Amino acid sequence: MDIVTVTRFRRARSRADLALMPGEAYIAGGTWLMSEPQPETTGFVDLTTMGWPSIEPTADGLRIGATCTIADLVAWAASDAVPDGWAATALISPAANALLASFKIWNTATVGGNICQSFAAAGLMSFAVALDGMALIWTPDGGERTVPVAELMTGNGANALARGEVLRAIDLPDHALRSRARLRKIALAELGRSGAVVTGRIDPDGSATFAVTAATWRPTVLTFDSLPDAATLAAAIGDAPGYYTDPLGAADWRRGVSIVLGERIREELAS
Numbered sequence: 336m337d338i339v340t341v342t343r344f345r346r347a348r349s350r351a352d353l354a355l356m357p358g359e360a361y362i363a364g365g366t367w368l369m370s371e372p373q374p375e376t377t378g379f380v381d382l383t384t385m386g387w388p389s390i391e392p393t394a395d396g397l398r399i400g401a402t403c404t405i406a407d408l409v410a411w412a413a414s415d416a417v418p419d420g421w422a423a424t425a426l427i428s429p430a431a432n433a434l435l436a437s438f439k440i441w442n443t444a445t446v447g448g449n450i451c452q453s454f455a456a457a458g459l460m461s462f463a464v465a466l467d468g469m470a471l472i473w474t475p476d477g478g479e480r481t482v483p484v485a486e487l488m489t490g491n492g493a494n495a496l497a498r499g500e501v502l503r504a505i506d507l508p509d510h511a512l513r514s515r516a517r518l519r520k521i522a523l524a525e526l527g528r529s530g531a532v533v534t535g536r537i538d539p540d541g542s543a544t545f546a547v548t549a550a551t552w553r554p555t556v557l558t559f560d561s562l563p564d565a566a567t568l569a570a571a572i573g574d575a576p577g578y579y580t581d582p583l584g585a586a587d588w589r590r591g592v593s594i595v596l597g598e599r600i601r602e603e604l605a606s
């Protein structure tokens with residue numbers, strides 16, 4: 336749609352260009368920003384011209400640039416470029432497909448935009464939380480800070496980024512990338528926005544991590560020394576805070592299906 340309040344558009348090419356003027360907002364893929372009126376916004380600062388690499392294997396794991404498109408991430412995960420042993424990259428396709436997104440959105444929407452929009456049903460949030468993702472944030476004073484992606488989101492559509500802070504990248508650790516991992520999603524409509532997404536993984540050291548997203552206001556991460564039994568996992572998921580009701584599902588339904596999805600993942604990981 337036409338965003339009639341916007342009269343300025345700047346392409347950021349350096350860190351100095353990221354300083355926001357009054358009324359300006361960052362734009363990445365623009366798929367959310369251009370989908371509804373932005374009455375407070377009078378200018379966009381384009382992040383896609385910063386030239387950040389989309390995918391960078393590092394000494395500690397994988398860095399995904401915030402401006403990497405969802406389509407590019409999915410294509411990389413299906414390519415020969417994935418290092419041997421990074422089995423958990425198999426989560427990328429189901430996480431991207433957990434997004435209610437048309438072909439056009441996938442090719443334009445960015446990983447960083449999906450996380451910074453911070454909807455409970457953010458599929459790439461589910462992916463990053465599942466694998467202990469750390470958000471690298473550039474601060475307006477020229478510094479940087481890191482925060483677990485699971486703690487970045489503070490509510491459905493809200494996050495802990497201060498004005499002028501930019502999500503630069505998501506870092507995923509090697510041990511999580513080497514895990515056996517699963518993702519299950521459910522929605523009231525077959526291709527609808529996620530009502531609940533549950534992920535689970537077993538690391539090479541035998542420890543297990545489960546996460547509930549979409550069903551709760553903010554991600555819930557549950558860690559265990561080893562794969563829990565069914566009752567332990569069901570109780571942990573059932574006790575998670577923040578199950579909510581909206582037109583996409585009632586709170587008690589979200590809690591119930593999260594327990595079922597968690598148990599399906601647990602059984603698969605046990606086999």
Ligand SMILES: Cc1cc2nc3c(=O)[nH]c(=O)nc-3n(C[C@H](O)[C@H](O)[C@H](O)COP(=O)(O)OP(=O)(O)OC[C@H]3O[C@@H](n4cnc5c(N)ncnc54)[C@H](O)[C@@H]3O)c2cc1C
Pocket residue numbers: 360361362363364365366367368369370382401402433434435436437440443444445446447448449450451452453454455456457458496500501502503528529
């Ligand atoms: C038809 C349709 C279906 C959708 N389905 C879903 C869905 O199922 N789940 C879901 O979560 N979303 C959904 N969305 C919303 C949105 O399209 C996605 O979240 C998308 O991934 C946003 O990415 P983007 O790059 O287009 O972000 P943009 O629209 O460019 O930006 C979104 C927000 O994030 C901020 N931002 C972007 N990048 C950064 C950064 N690096 N640092 C700091 N701030 C940043 C922007 O300022 C803006 O506030 C849907 C949208 C449409 C139109």
